[in-house]
Amino acid sequence: MTTVLRSALDTSDEVYLANRAHAEAVLAELDEQVRTAIAGGGERYQQRHRDRGRLLVRERIELLLDRDAAFLELSSLAAWGTPFTVGASIVTGIGVVSGVECMIIAHDPTVRGGAMNPYSLRKTLRALEIARINRLPTINLVESGGADLPTQSELFVPAGKIFHDLTELSSMAIPTIALVFGNSTAGGAYVPGMCDHAVMVDQQAKVFLGGPPLVKMATGEESDDEELGGAAMHARVSGLCDHFAVDERDAIRIGRRIVSELNWRKLGPGPTLPADEPVHDPDELLGIAPSDIKVPFDPREVIARVVDGSRFGDYKPLWGTSLVTGWASIHGYPVGILANARGVLFSEEAKKASEFIQLANQTDTPLIFLQNTTGYMVGKSYEQGGIIKDGSKMINSVANSKVPHITLNLAASFGAGNYGMSGRAYDPRLMFAWPGSRLAVMGAAQLAGVMSIVARQSAASSGREFDAEADERNRAAVEAQIEQESHAFFVTARLYDDGLIDPRDTRTVLGIALSTAHSNIVAGQRGYGVFRM
Structure with a gap:
């Protein structure tokens, strides 16, 4: 009852x-x-970003969401306690866009140019998993220099799952949208390539597998950013760009319009x-x-x-x-x-x-x-x-x-x-x-105690004298370690x-x-x- x-x-x-x-x-x-996490790369890099006439990542998200809509940010403290910036240079979360609950994945370009580190990767893959199991249209707000190269050994192989998951969402009729505000280079170029809808900002979006220096090195060809991967080129020549945006606010307006035209229905x-x-x-x-x-x-x-x-x-x-x-x-x-x-x-x-x-x-x-x-x-x-x-x-x-x-x-x-x-x-x-x-x-004290008992039994079975002082030091160290790792x-x-x-x-x-x-x-x-x- x-x-x-x-x-x-x-x-x-x-x-x-x-x-x-x-x-x-x-x-x-x-x-x-x-x-x-909200401060991203810090005031200096945020101001440099503003001076270029660009919106900060959370400003983009706020404009994308419906007025007064809640935003359930996910994994805000990703990478806490590591050498990487708290938040892992990416913002993910669930919010309502044009009346539709969507998964939003947005790079923070003030943190190492939005480069992806191992925690950014985990955070992105978890967001895509949540989108898949809950059937959420997914909007990528793209501005990233690609992989954080010093950690490439931890990124290159598993990062391919991002493209796998984007195409899987599309195959499940879960819409994917890329709003490209800046760099989307190398492997990152496949994000707008894999998404159902691609919007690019004029004079800002740069989408190419290899930038001018790499192309020069590999082929000897001379080219600039715009003719190699600019929004105008992709809109008029390659066809990768579905929607040409004159500025960031226009890209967000187009993104909201795309969602409004999805004819989306919940199944539950x-x-x-x-x-x-x-x-x-x-x-x-x-x-x-x-x-x-x-x-x-x-x-x-x-x-x-x-x-x-x-x-x-x-x-x-x-x-x-x-x-x-x-x-x-x-x-x-x-x-x-x-x-x-x-x-x-x-x-x-x-x-x-x-x-x-x-x-x-x-x-x-x-x-x-x-x-x-x-x-x-x-x-x-x-x-x-x-x-x-x-x-x-x-x-x-x-x-x-x-x-x-x-x-x-x-x-x-x-x-x-x-x-x-x-x-x-x-x-x-x-x-x-x-x-x-x-x-x-288990609890820190219990785990340390178990290890102490095992050490005592091991000494007894091998006929060694048990060092109580060393055991006490080890016990304190283990307890401190587990206390930290369970936080x-x-x-x-x-x-x-x-x-x-x-x-x-x-x-x-x-x-x-x-x-x-x-x-x-x-x-x-x-x-x-x-x-x-």
Whole structure:
């Protein structure tokens, strides 16, 4: 039975206030890094770009989007903590253009001329994957000098997948559009070549396989940029340019017109339930997740501030209580929700999840996974009780489920629990994380402790004296390493999720994600693999 969730949250409690203060501090760190990404190559290179009469990458995106339309930027912190600029010299995200939800992939030419580094490549390929699985028309805003040559060994082979994916989108009748504002050279020349529609800006677009110096070296031929690859040449001679734009704003206007003429239709159903606001204030989400991820919390407090009208139909609430499952809607879209309550997944939780996932597939209902798990329970009695079989049932259900999955890491995502709760390896349509969350094979202290036990046992079995002081140093070093590598910034920098979000934006982000998923067919699996009973 669907009921309006009650809240036991005390916003004047010291624990709540401490949690909120911690969350605000982490969000301040996130905002600082996002500002770094927005700054691109820095004020000097942004000003040089403006002096050339050109728009900055986010100005182009803003003009392309419908007035006041939201833009769900993806992987904003890509390449954080690496030698490359935060954001990886490219902006990707989902936004509405001429009434159509589109994937936007835009080079930032203020960062090394928009050159692609290994993280730019990962970010581009993930954006194309999201476009494919969700059936989103894709708009490329092109101005790039091509590959970052010092890292070519990491780029050349896998970068060919960009062209593969663009042509695959076209073969699936998912429109692809290239708005070429500047350089699109060498391999990058194939981006407008592979797209269904190509728009080029006069005196700015330069599209050629080899520039004048390379042509001179290879053939001895003398030529300039315009006659070799300018917009006018491609519009009048080669035919590569479908639409000749007099300036950047004209190119954006043409791009919007192309989208308006696609006659685009979503294949999934629209919202069918009342999309009223939650009864409980979403601002209070800042104080729910503890500053110490080892402390459990009731995910119903999160659900109550995210779903429509705070309504939730609990499924098996008295059984397998470490996993909350139930039915709700978000912005009018019906959903099933799986949310970890106390971290550990026991056999009951695994079987409960398996049943629930199958029920969602029977009714073509998308699933929201709210992660806060330390993994499946270990120990002699649990192994003898069949935890491996039951965990396998849950992972089987997740792997074979065909309804859209949207995953959000609220606090912790450790071990095989990450897999069972539809982590990255299980292809959720979109996956986000709160900035205070952690992801790793296990917690830092646990992992360091396991390695210490193994070292002690190894010394005993070989008859060596165990060096306790060296072990303590190693243990501290390993713990520090895992703490760093499980940090949300480190995880998102490597694109193990699609971005960090302010907890208060959870309902909005999930709403956009659900709308995006419904651009494609929403249909469940009707048959599963062999379940170990």
